[in-house]
Amino acid sequence: MNPAPLVALVGNPNAGKSALFNALTGARQKVGNYPGVTVERHSGRMALPDGRPVELVDLPGAYSLDPSSPDEQVTRDVVTGTQTGERLPDAIVVVVDAANLDNHLRFTLQLVALGLPVVVALNMIDLAERDGLTLDPNVLAQELGVPVLPTVAVRRRGLDALKEALATVLQQGPAHPIRPSDHPVAEDIVTLQRRARALSEKATVSETAVRRWTHRLDAVALHPVFGTLLLLAILFVMFQAVFAWSQAPIDWIQGGMDALGGAVSAALPPGFIRSLLVDGLIAGVGAVVVFLPQILILFAFILTLEASGYMVRAAFLMDRLMASVGLSGRAFIPLLSSFACAVPGIMATRTIDDEKDRLTTILIAPLMTCSARLPVYSIMIGAFIPARDVLPGVGLQGLVLFSLYVAGIIGAFFAALILRKTVTKGASSGFLMEMPKYQWPHPKDLLLGLWQRALIFLKRAGTIIASTTIVLWLLLSFPKPPIGSTVSPVDYSIAGRIGHGIEKVVAPIGFNRDISLALLPAMSAREVAVAAIGTVYAIDNPDQPAGERNLIQNLRTHWTLPTALAFLMWFVFAPQCISTIAITRRETNGWKWPAFMVGYLFALAYIAAGATYWIAVAIGL
Amino acid sequence: MNAPHAVDQRVALSNMPRHQQARVADVHWDTLSPPEARRLRELGLDEGVRIELLHRSAFGRGPIACRIGRMTVALRRHIAGAIDVIPAA
Numbered sequence: 162m163n164p165a166p167l168v169a170l171v172g173n174p175n176a177g178k179s180a181l182f183n184a185l186t187g188a189r190q191k192v193g194n195y196p197g198v199t200v201e202r203h204s205g206r207m208a209l210p211d212g213r214p215v216e217l218v219d220l221p222g223a224y225s226l227d228p229s230s231p232d233e234q235v236t237r238d239v240v241t242g243t244q245t246g247e248r249l250p251d252a253i254v255v256v257v258d259a260a261n262l263d264n265h266l267r268f269t270l271q272l273v274a275l276g277l278p279v280v281v282a283l284n285m286i287d288l289a290e291r292d293g294l295t296l297d298p299n300v301l302a303q304e305l306g307v308p309v310l311p312t313v314a315v316r317r318r319g320l321d322a323l324k325e326a327l328a329t330v331l332q333q334g335p336a337h338p339i340r341p342s343d344h345p346v347a348e349d350i351v352t353l354q355r356r357a358r359a360l361s362e363k364a365t366v367s368e369t370a371v372r373r374w375t376h377r378l379d380a381v382a383l384h385p386v387f388g389t390l391l392l393l394a395i396l397f398v399m400f401q402a403v404f405a406w407s408q409a410p411i412d413w414i415q416g417g418m419d420a421l422g423g424a425v426s427a428a429l430p431p432g433f434i435r436s437l438l439v440d441g442l443i444a445g446v447g448a449v450v451v452f453l454p455q456i457l458i459l460f461a462f463i464l465t466l467e468a469s470g471y472m473v474r475a476a477f478l479m480d481r482l483m484a485s486v487g488l489s490g491r492a493f494i495p496l497l498s499s500f501a502c503a504v505p506g507i508m509a510t511r512t513i514d515d516e517k518d519r520l521t522t523i524l525i526a527p528l529m530t531c532s533a534r535l536p537v538y539s540i541m542i543g544a545f546i547p548a549r550d551v552l553p554g555v556g557l558q559g560l561v562l563f564s565l566y567v568a569g570i571i572g573a574f575f576a577a578l579i580l581r582k583t584v585t586k587g588a589s590s591g592f593l594m595e596m597p598k599y600q601w602p603h604p605k606d607l608l609l610g611l612w613q614r615a616l617i618f619l620k621r622a623g624t625i626i627a628s629t630t631i632v633l634w635l636l637l638s639f640p641k642p643p644i645g646s647t648v649s650p651v652d653y654s655i656a657g658r659i660g661h662g663i664e665k666v667v668a669p670i671g672f673n674r675d676i677s678l679a680l681l682p683a684m685s686a687r688e689v690a691v692a693a694i695g696t697v698y699a700i701d702n703p704d705q706p707a708g709e710r711n712l713i714q715n716l717r718t719h720w721t722l723p724t725a726l727a728f729l730m731w732f733v734f735a736p737q738c739i740s741t742i743a744i745t746r747r748e749t750n751g752w753k754w755p756a757f758m759v760g761y762l763f764a765l766a767y768i769a770a771g772a773t774y775w776i777a778v779a780i781g782l
Numbered sequence: 783m784n785a786p787h788a789v790d791q792r793v794a795l796s797n798m799p800r801h802q803q804a805r806v807a808d809v810h811w812d813t814l815s816p817p818e819a820r821r822l823r824e825l826g827l828d829e830g831v832r833i834e835l836l837h838r839s840a841f842g843r844g845p846i847a848c849r850i851g852r853m854t855v856a857l858r859r860h861i862a863g864a865i866d867v868i869p870a871a
Contacts, residue, residue: 224824229817263851264826350823358831358851375854376836383837383847477837477856481844490845490856591861592845593821596854 165206165214166331167248169239171272172256173265174222175470175597177284179203181256181314182219183606185324192613195246200235202247209328210321218250225350226271230511240275252278252331254323259289259296259311260598262364266357267350269305278330279307282323286311288598293369301364315603375470375598382474392478395471399462400566401559403455403535410454418447437634440699445630445692446623452536452688456501456618457611459532463501464610468602472497473594480592486574487581489513490592492522496573499529500566501614503741506531507748517587521580523748524758527741528573528734530566533687537732538565540691544716545725568733572765584757630692633682637700651678651701670767671727671774673720680737687737723777730773735766791869795848796862798835804867806831813864822861826851833867 172178183190186205193202203219220239221232228234235244242249255272257265273279283298302309308326312319382388422443429435466472472494480490491513499506506526513519530538542558551557581587636656642648651657652674660678667677675694683690691712698715716725736742736759745755792807806829811819827833827850836854837847845858 224821227820229820261852264853267824267826350820351828354823354826354828379837379847379854383839385839473856477839477845477847480856480858481839484844484858591815591818591858593818593825593857593861594855595825596847596856598854 165216166251167216167218168207168252168254168327168331169250170217170219170254170256171236171240171268172222172284173224173258173261173268175595176222176256176258176261176265177314178222178256179219180603180606181254181282181284181312182217183603183609184314184317184320186217188609188612190609190613195235195244200232207324209331210324211328213328215327215331218247223268225268227350232511240272240277250277251334252280252327254327255279255281256284256314257281259283259286260292260294262296262301262361263358264354266360267353270353270357270360273305273307276335278333278335279305280323280326280330281305281307281309282314282319283309283311284314285598285600286319287313287316288600291374295366295368296364297366298364301360304360304363315600315606378599379474379596382471383477388474388478392475395466397563399459400563401556402462403458403562405556405559406458407454411451414451414453415447418443418451422447436638436700437631440696441631441634442627444695444699445634445689446627450619452532452539453615453618455535455539456532457615459535460501460611460614461607463498464607465602466497468600468606470597470599473596476592476594477596484592486577487518488521488577489515489518491594492518495522495526496529499526499531502531502533503527503529503738504744507741507744510748515587517581517585520749520754521577521585523745524580524585524754524761525573525576527736527738527758527762528569528576530569530733531687531738533738534732536688536691538562538729540712540716541725541729544713544720545722565729565733568730572734572769576761576765629682629686629689630696633678633693634696634700637678637696649701651697654700667767670731670771671721671724671778672731672770673724675719676724676728676731683737684739686740687732690732690737722782723774726777726782727770727774731766731770733766734762734769736762792866793869794863795833795835795865795867796846796859798867798869800835800837802834803870804833805870806833806865807868808866810864810866814861818861822857825855826853827855827865833865835862 170178170182182203182205185207189207190203190205193204194200195202200221205217205219207215207217209215218239220236223233223236225233226237226240228237238244239247240250240253253272253275255269257269269281281301283296283301286296289296296311298309298311308330310319310323310326312323314320382391422439425438425443426435429438466475475497476490476493479493483490483492492510495506495509495513497506498509503526506529507523510519510522510526513522539562542561546558546561549557551560633656636659637651637654639654642650642653646653649657652661656678657674659681660674663677663680664672664674667680675697678697679690679693682693694716695712698712702715720728742755742759745758746752749755793804795804798804806827808829809822809827814822831851832849834849835846836849839845839847843859845856846862847854847856848862849855
């Protein structure tokens with residue numbers, strides 16, 4: 162049987178391509194990677210009106226077939242049939258923004274010239290109408306010589322007609338035999354642009370000047386004073402929400418984990434297996450899974466800001482500040498994404514054209530507080546910072562969390578400033594980007610994004626985190642101290658002995674045995690630190706039930722406040738994450754920059770944690 | 783060709799008042815880096831296109847937002863300084 166026809170979704174950035182992809186494929190999506198490059202391949206299945214399946218692939222947004230980034234290169238190579246690991250598509254769906262035809266038609270003209278069967282989705286037609294623009298799709302279809310269908314992807318409108326047209330062009334096949342070609346029809350960009358403008362004018366039936374919503378919103382969002390205040394307010398609400406909204410779901414998960422641990426304890430006789438399951442696996446994985454609600458809340462904010470078009474406004478507001486440390490406003494988006502996770506953040510630096518700019522952004526991205534640090538911050542704050550309001554609606558715990566984020570940002574700015582004067586010296590690049598229209602994100606698109614994040618997180622919890630906690634549990638459990646020994650089981654174990662070695666190095670900055678034991682496994686993923694400390698106590702006191710409440714109790718009894726604060730500062734700066742190091746290696750093509758990053762971040766972490774500890778001790782905390 | 787009075791009316795985009803409609807008269811492509819020039823082309827900048835300055839960011843030398851054709855584009859001052867426009871009557 163022949164494989165299902167391959168259809169590629171292509172279009173300019175901000176044409177609503179991903180929304181259309183979601184609308185057409187629903188949740189039946191696969192996220193992979195193109196071989197040799199770090200560009201994600203999003204594909205999914207879709208059924209044509211006659212029931213035939215089609216494989217749909219969502220290509221990265223591009224402005225033309227003349228690539229200026231690895232993403233745009235993949236798009237060019239796929240539609241010309243030269244991308245390894247991808248066959249030449251049987252048809253292309255070109256997604257254009259109806260309100261931005263002048264521009265998007267230029268790329269459309271290039272794509273139509275390739276000769277593959279093409280359907281044009283005249284997307285976001287509702288927003289164009291809202292802006293007082295009336296278009297005639299038939300004129301466009303006639304001029305381009307391909308079907309043009311109006312769609313509103315986020316509202317799921319016009320999809321059936323689009324599928325119908327796609328079925329027809331697939332049936333007809335290409336106008337002439339297509340051979341993969343290295344060089345598509347290259348018309349000079351100026352000529353193409355002028356043709357696109359003429360075409361757009363022809364297809365415009367009428368245009369009434371209305372005060373556009375986007376302009377009204379921008380009058381506030383880009384205002385030098387109000388815009389800046391708005392950005393700060395959004396960020397502040399985001400971080401407060403991470404704490405305030407997550408309490409109830411955290412309690413449910415906690416309850417579920419406690420019940421599971423109890424059920425397993427009751428069902429199994431005391432011994433090796435029960436201890437491994439309850440103290441190792443359930444305690445370890447449970448300690449991490451409870452943070453799922455907080456991570457999802459954070460991602461919900463970031464995805465919403467991205468989909469609504471606000472993110473670029475934030476970049477605009479931040480450009481001046483970024484320029485003062487030698488970066489571009491463009492760095493703001495990767496850096497803000499790094500608050501969720503440095504890995505997608507570092508991958509997002511690919512939109513930065515200038516090599517030095519990009520490298521600097523990669524090097525400071527780990528200083529943005531990623532969601533994996535939340536479990537660590539959250540448990541420490543929960544244990545040592547009283548839950549009271551400093552102002553109505555402003556909790557002290559949220560405020561401390563906010564300051565930890567700010568500490569990372571300030572550290573990043575100083576690091577950038579110094580890096581740009583030393584190792585990444587060079588002329589600063591510009592800031593030049595399109596500002597998309599504001600748009601209400603579709604709840605389904607957001608949910609789909611959150612679902613994918615949740616899966617990734619749970620997979621990590623189920624694999625890396627579970628195996629690290631089990632290995633740690635084994636190292637902590639063996640060898641057992643001889644009966645009658647006064648040495649604690651943890652101190653006697655292999656891990657305990659390794660921990661004592663590490664402790665010699667970190668004792669000057671106030672770190673205790675628990676921290677020394679947690680630092681090594683936390684390299685696999687930061688949140689493992691919590692699980693690791695949980696496991697240490699579970700083995701030291703096998704009679705205590707595991708769980709967050711007990712962990713907090715244990716921390717309060719065994720740790721001093723200066724030690725806790727030093728530990729928090731360590732996590733602001735330390736490169737405690739193998740994935741980040743790995744992605745840095747991949748994105749910078751070698752070990753030189755990741756090695757440099759690890760070195761400077763550990764040094765910074767050591768100094769910051771040490772300073773915090775000694776100051777805290779000196780002022781008598 | 784350009785009448786002398788048209789040449790006199792030329793203003794750098796960076797010096798335009800906000801919301802004053804204008805058309806692009808001339809772009810000093812040679813003062814821009816090749817990637818900048820190409821990206822500007824891709825964002826639709828061309829001689830004769832409608833252009834309007836929408837926003838200046840805070841603190842003096844920050845970027846500006848302008849409308850090029852139908853698209854809103856953010857760019858830094860030195861790029862705006864390379865774009866000469868003729869204000870619409």
